[in-house]
Amino acid sequence: MAGNPNSKSFRKSQSYIIELIYAKGHRNIRSTHKTTFEITKDSSLTERGDCILSISASKGAIDLSKEFKNALLNDDANLKIIVEAGGKKDSALARGSSYLTLQNTNDLVIRKGNFICDRTLAINSNKAAIDFDRNLIEILKNPKTKVKITLIVERPI
Numbered sequence: 099m100a101g102n103p104n105s106k107s108f109r110k111s112q113s114y115i116i117e118l119i120y121a122k123g124h125r126n127i128r129s130t131h132k133t134t135f136e137i138t139k140d141s142s143l144t145e146r147g148d149c150i151l152s153i154s155a156s157k158g159a160i161d162l163s164k165e166f167k168n169a170l171l172n173d174d175a176n177l178k179i180i181v182e183a184g185g186k187k188d189s190a191l192a193r194g195s196s197y198l199t200l201q202n203t204n205d206l207v208i209r210k211g212n213f214i215c216d217r218t219l220a221i222n223s224n225k226a227a228i229d230f231d232r233n234l235i236e237i238l239k240n241p242k243t244k245v246k247i248t249l250i251v252e253r254p255i
Contacts, residue, residue: 113253115166119206121152123183123243129227129235135190136217136227137206137247149207149227151181151238152245159202159219162249169253170194170220176252177220179208181230183245184237188230192220194251219249 124143129135131149138147139155162170169175175194180187190208197214206219210226237243 115163115169115251115253117157117162117166117249117251119155119157119247119249121155121245121247123238123240123245124150124153125239125241127151127153127235127238129230129238131227133210133226135208135223135225135230139204151227151230151235152183152247155206155247157206158204159200159206159217161203162200166249166251167200169251170200171196171198172253177208178248178250178252179220180248180250181234181245182248183234183243184240186231186234186237188234190223190225190229192223195221 126143126145128148129151134149135151136149137152137155138150139158141154143150143153172194173196177192178189180189192208199216202216205217207217208220208223210223212221
């Protein structure tokens with residue numbers, strides 16, 4: 099996909115790879131974590147899961163396309179994560195890394211810092227769970243809520 103003129107944070111001379119993930123809300127979504135946010139394939143959530151934005155995700159890191167993973171495994175890669183539900187939308191920007199494994203079967207964790215483990219999708223995010231629009235978080239607390247997560251990686255060319 100050629101440059102996206104609707105995204106001021108991405109350069110027009112780059113190419114983009116998009117992954118779509120579908121998930122659900124849950125009554126225990128709090129989204130109060132200050133350094134990470136997470137999307138999980140788990141179908142349940144305890145109140146301790148304060149970084150989780152959605153559950154029952156259609157993909158974990160291992161399920162992402164090879165092309166997407168290869169683009170994200172670049173220290174110059176930028177990632178935009180868009181979370182949409184109930185007519186509300188919010189997004190975060192993060193970075194890829196050549197140190198990512200992208201092999202976790204269950205979780206996608208985006209971190210403000212640069213810690214990397216098998217659950218890490220991206221680092222150096224401009225947002226954690228606490229930073230997401232609180233109106234969107236209220237919608238995500240409904241178990242009937244359908245969530246669409248769009249991952250857009252900017253691939254240097």
